[in-house]
Amino acid sequence: MTVLVACAVILFCMALSVPIAVSIGLGSVYYFLASGKPLMMIPQKMFTTVDNFTLLAVPLFILAGNIMNTGGITKRLFNFARTCVGHITGGLGHVCVLASIIFAGMSGSATADAVGLGSIEIPAMEKEGYDKEFSSAIVLGASTIGPIIPPSIIMVIYAVVAGVSVGALFVAGIIPGLLMGGGLMVGVYIISKKRRYPSYPRATVRQLLAATRDAFPVLLTPIIIIGGIYSGFFTPTEAAMIAVVYAVILGFFYREMTWRALWQILRETSVTVGVIMFIIGITGGFAWWLSLEKIPQLFTTYIYSVTQDRIVILLLINLIILVEGCFLDATPIVLIMVPILMPLLKVLEVDMVYFGILIAVNTMIGLTTPPVGVCLYGVSAIAKLPIEKIVQAYIPFLTILVAVLLLLTLFPQLSLFLPNLLFK
Amino acid sequence: MAAHAREPRLIALEKSVAGAFFGILIVCLILQVFTRLLPKFLGDWAVISLPWTEELSRFSFVWLLMLGASVGMYNQEHFNVSFVVDAVSPALRPAIQFVVYLAELLFVGFLIVHGYWMSEMVWNQIAPAVGLSYAWVYMSVPVGAALMAVHIVGNMLKRYLPSNRSREAQP
Numbered sequence: 001m002t003v004l005v006a007c008a009v010i011l012f013c014m015a016l017s018v019p020i021a022v023s024i025g026l027g028s029v030y031y032f033l034a035s036g037k038p039l040m041m042i043p044q045k046m047f048t049t050v051d052n053f054t055l056l057a058v059p060l061f062i063l064a065g066n067i068m069n070t071g072g073i074t075k076r077l078f079n080f081a082r083t084c085v086g087h088i089t090g091g092l093g094h095v096c097v098l099a100s101i102i103f104a105g106m107s108g109s110a111t112a113d114a115v116g117l118g119s120i121e122i123p124a125m126e127k128e129g130y131d132k133e134f135s136s137a138i139v140l141g142a143s144t145i146g147p148i149i150p151p152s153i154i155m156v157i158y159a160v161v162a163g164v165s166v167g168a169l170f171v172a173g174i175i176p177g178l179l180m181g182g183g184l185m186v187g188v189y190i191i192s193k194k195r196r197y198p199s200y201p202r203a204t205v206r207q208l209l210a211a212t213r214d215a216f217p218v219l220l221t222p223i224i225i226i227g228g229i230y231s232g233f234f235t236p237t238e239a240a241m242i243a244v245v246y247a248v249i250l251g252f253f254y255r256e257m258t259w260r261a262l263w264q265i266l267r268e269t270s271v272t273v274g275v276i277m278f279i280i281g282i283t284g285g286f287a288w289w290l291s292l293e294k295i296p297q298l299f300t301t302y303i304y305s306v307t308q309d310r311i312v313i314l315l316l317i318n319l320i321i322l323v324e325g326c327f328l329d330a331t332p333i334v335l336i337m338v339p340i341l342m343p344l345l346k347v348l349e350v351d352m353v354y355f356g357i358l359i360a361v362n363t364m365i366g367l368t369t370p371p372v373g374v375c376l377y378g379v380s381a382i383a384k385l386p387i388e389k390i391v392q393a394y395i396p397f398l399t400i401l402v403a404v405l406l407l408l409t410l411f412p413q414l415s416l417f418l419p420n421l422l423f424k
Numbered sequence: 425m426a427a428h429a430r431e432p433r434l435i436a437l438e439k440s441v442a443g444a445f446f447g448i449l450i451v452c453l454i455l456q457v458f459t460r461l462l463p464k465f466l467g468d469w470a471v472i473s474l475p476w477t478e479e480l481s482r483f484s485f486v487w488l489l490m491l492g493a494s495v496g497m498y499n500q501e502h503f504n505v506s507f508v509v510d511a512v513s514p515a516l517r518p519a520i521q522f523v524v525y526l527a528e529l530l531f532v533g534f535l536i537v538h539g540y541w542m543s544e545m546v547w548n549q550i551a552p553a554v555g556l557s558y559a560w561v562y563m564s565v566p567v568g569a570a571l572m573a574v575h576i577v578g579n580m581l582k583r584y585l586p587s588n589r590s591r592e593a594q595p
Contacts, residue, residue, distance in 0.1 A: 016520055017509040018527045019502035025531045043539045043565050050489060051482060056453070059446070059488070234457070241453045263443060270442035274492020275501050281489075329503045371507050 003293045006031040020332050021279040024286045031289050042285050049284025050277055053237055054166060057156045059273040060240035064247050065112030066265050068103075071251025073218050074116045077102050078124070080215035083208050086200035090192025092125045093138045094185050100142035101181045104149035105222025106243065108156070110330075110367050113146035114139060114375040118382045128198055133393035134191065136383040140390065141184050141397035143375050144364040147330075149177035150226055151243065154330050154360050156236065157280065161287070161338045164352045166236040167229050168419040172353050176361060176408050176415055183400040191396065217250055230422060276331055283332075287339035300344040310348050314409050317341065318362055322402070325366015329374065333363050357415040361405050368394065432578075435498055438571060442491035445484040452481035475553035483554070483561050490568025497528070498575035518583075525580050532572045539565030 006027045013023035025042070032039050068074060081099040088094050099117055107113060118139040125135035147154050150170030159166040191197075203211070212219075225243055228234035234242060251257025290296060307313060324333050338359070345355055367375040370391050380387050408414055431439075455477045462470040496502050509520055543562035550557055 013527055014505045015508045016524055016527070017504045017506050018524045019497075019504045021502055022528050022531045025534075026527060029531065029534055039534070040538050040542050040545075043535060043542050043562075046565070047486070047562070050486065056449075056481070056485060059485075060450070060453075063446070063450075238453070238457045241450065241457060244450060245454065266446045267439040267443035270439065270446050270488050270492040271495045271499065271501065272492070273446070274442065274489045274494070275496035275503070277489040278493035278496070279503060327505055327507055332503050371510075372505075 002031060002034040003295065005034070006289075020328075021282045024279075024336075025282050028282070028285050028289065041288075042282075045285035045288055046281035050281045052160060053235075054156065055160050055277075055280070057151075057166070057237040057240040058153050058276065059269070060237070060244050061108040061151055061153045061156070062112075062272055062276075063265070063269045064240065064243040065107035065109045065116070066269050067244065067247040067251060067257070067262070068107060069112060069116035070257060070261055070265060071247060072254040072256030073106075073247065073250055074099075074103065075120055076215045076218050076254070078117065078120050080211045080219070082200065083203035083211040087202040088189065089199050090188045090197045091199035092121070092128055092130060093134070093188035093192060093197070096121050096125075096135075096138050097142045097145075097181050097184045097188065100145045101149060101177065102219065102222070104146045104177060106151075106218070106225070106247075108147050108151040108153040110143045110146045110364050111374050111378055114143035115378045115382065118143070118379050122379075122383050130197055132383055132385055133389050134195075134197075136379050136385055136390045137393035137397055138184065138188060140368050140375055140379045140394055141187075141401060142181070143379075144361070144368060144401060145177050145180050145184075147364055148173045148180060148357070148361055150174065150222075150229075151236070151240065152360065154334060154363060155356060157331060158334050158338060158356045158359060161335060162342065162352050162356065164356060165423070168353050168423050169356045170226065170229060170236070171422055172357050172415045172419045173360065174418055176357050176404070179407070179414065180361070180401060180404050183404050184397055187396055187400045217253065221246060279332060280335060283335040286336075290339060296340050296343045299340055300347055303344055304347065310350070311410070313344070313348060314350070314358070318358065318405065318409055321359060321362045322365065322369075325363055325373075326369045327372050328366070329372075330363035330367055333366065334359060351412060351416060353419055354412045354415045358405070358409055361401075361408060365398070365401050365405065369398070434571075434574070435495055438491045438495050442488050442495070445488040445491070449481050449484040449488060452477040452484070456481070479551045479553045483551075483556075486561050487564045487568075490564040491571070494568050494571040494575065497532075497572040498579065500579070521583070522580075525576055528576050529573060532569045532576065535569035536566045536573065539563075539569060 009030050010023045010027035013026055014020060018026075028042055029039065031037075032042060077099050078095065081095045081102065082092070085094040085098050086092065096117065099121070100113055103113055103117060118136075121139055122132065122135045126132055150173050152170065152173060155169045155173065156166055158164075159169055221243065224246065225239045228242065229236055229239050248257065248262065251262075303313060321333060321337065324337070345352065367373045370376060370387055376387060376390065380390055383390070455474055459472045459474055462472065493502075509517060512520070539562065543559040543566065546558040546562055548557070551561075
């Protein structure tokens with residue numbers, strides 16, 4: 001009964017648009033009061049949840065993404081991608097996807113991808129005669145790749161909640177990320193053929209070499225990060241720190257970063273970090289009392305009595321998360337859903353690394369879907385287009401991404417092949 | 425990412441202190457990696473132990489997060505669900521927003537009280553390397569929460585007292 005009232009408090013507050021962290025906090029306060037447990041456990045659980053070395057990677061990856069966008073790194077990536085794939089039909093569309101794939105290897109945030117690359121790509125595409133809706137839609141679609149190809153902020157958060165290795169998750173994301181990119185490129189090609197979008201003349205070998213030389217230090221970043229973690233040289237947190245330091249060095253090297261700008265980035269990023277960590281801390285206490293009351297087990301028994309088919313359950317979970325993604329940000333979904341789903345997944349013998357990829361891809365799609373999606377808002381602000389217009393043009397790409405999610409659900413090997421090869 | 429045109433002084437101060445803690449955190453982590461990797465390359469004579477970096481990085485992280493979360497409260501950046509409220513009639517929204525502010529104040533008030541008691545309890549536990557009481561870490565919760573309360577009340581005044589509307593810039 002106490003639990004039901006506590007959950008009702010949480011849902012009621014959330015419906016009133018009280019911040020999710022505060023809603024869950026109030027529900028927890030009610031639960032502790034009503035069940036006579038010491039209230040001090042709430043701030044204490046908040047602490048023990050946040051006081052985690054792996055979790056330190058989150059602020060660092062957010063910071064690295066913000067530094068890269070200021071430091072002229074995004075611009076060089078775009079030029080490099082243009083000389084590589086600009087000559088294919090729908091040239092700049094493919095450039096967006098390729099640039100996102102490479103950017104994904106350095107940054108772990110979809111928003112940094114959408115805003116950083118989008119503010120270069122959308123004006124460039126407009127100049128070449130692409131319509132703005134199409135440009136915004138492809139930038140939006142490509143931004144979902146950012147947190148799938150390692151590094152990834154959402155995967156670090158998932159790894160901490162689910163207790164799996166960040167390294168294995170990161171490696172598992174490579175093939176799914178490339179699949180998403182490939183799928184989007186096919187979509188761009190088909191649409192561009194139909195609408196006769198232009199392409200650049202094929203770059204000469206000399207141009208390709210020049211662009212590669214200019215972008216070479218940038219292209220080295222994914223190798224340092226992934227190679228460092230995989231070889232056991234760095235922990236993910238240390239790799240995140242290396243990414244920050246390297247991004248700062250590149251920014252100064254390209255003469256696009258100043259100490260003053262860096263200080264402003266630090267100040268602004270600490271707000272983003274505070275908001276994310278605050279809710280992580282509060283859901284730590286929430287997950288604790290949920291498990292104390294055996295809610296996840298109850299949920300498991302219930303689902304299990306309805307169906308025992310692994311694929312049906314996984315598809316159902318995917319559907320639920322997709323719907324949640326329309327209204328919620330990725331971080332709260334992972335924080336709330338993973339503790340509830342874990343026992344069920346254990347019973348079904350679902351690999352937690354594989355599930356991590358599913359939930360990451362799914363919640364990243366959620367960032368692009370209306371009515372609530374930070375990437376969608378970001379792109380709409382850059383393109384100065386109303387959300388409905390972008391959404392209309394985005395439907396083909398959304399369909400492709402959901403199809404890839406379906407593939408990933410049906411074939412766990414797509415996610416597990418690389419980590420099994422490298423870590424076992 | 426764009427800075428607000430005119431930031432109130434308290435917000436600017438909180439962001440600067442949070443940014444400084446962020447800087448300390450990064451320097452500590454750099455030192456940690458450096459001292460860990462140095463012996464790998466140079467052999468055992470290069471072993472340096474800096475135990476305070478580990479403690480200091482945790483101290484800074486907690487303070488950074490509470491101050492950042494406080495500014496987030498001012499900017500109303502915390503994740504929330506808005507589609508239900510968007511669906512109700514606009515006439516009701518100021519009243520709903522008032523309840524939201526009250527709910528925030530209630531929880532923040534709880535954090536101030538219990539966060540303070542928690543810090544009092546650990547007053548005698550000293551972090552060995554930096555020699556500071558753990559209360560200095562735990563104090564981030566009541567201090568951050570108190571700042572949040574200030575911002576929530578400020579936002580309420582701005583919204584519900586018409587005389588202030590012209591003077592204060594919208595967040």
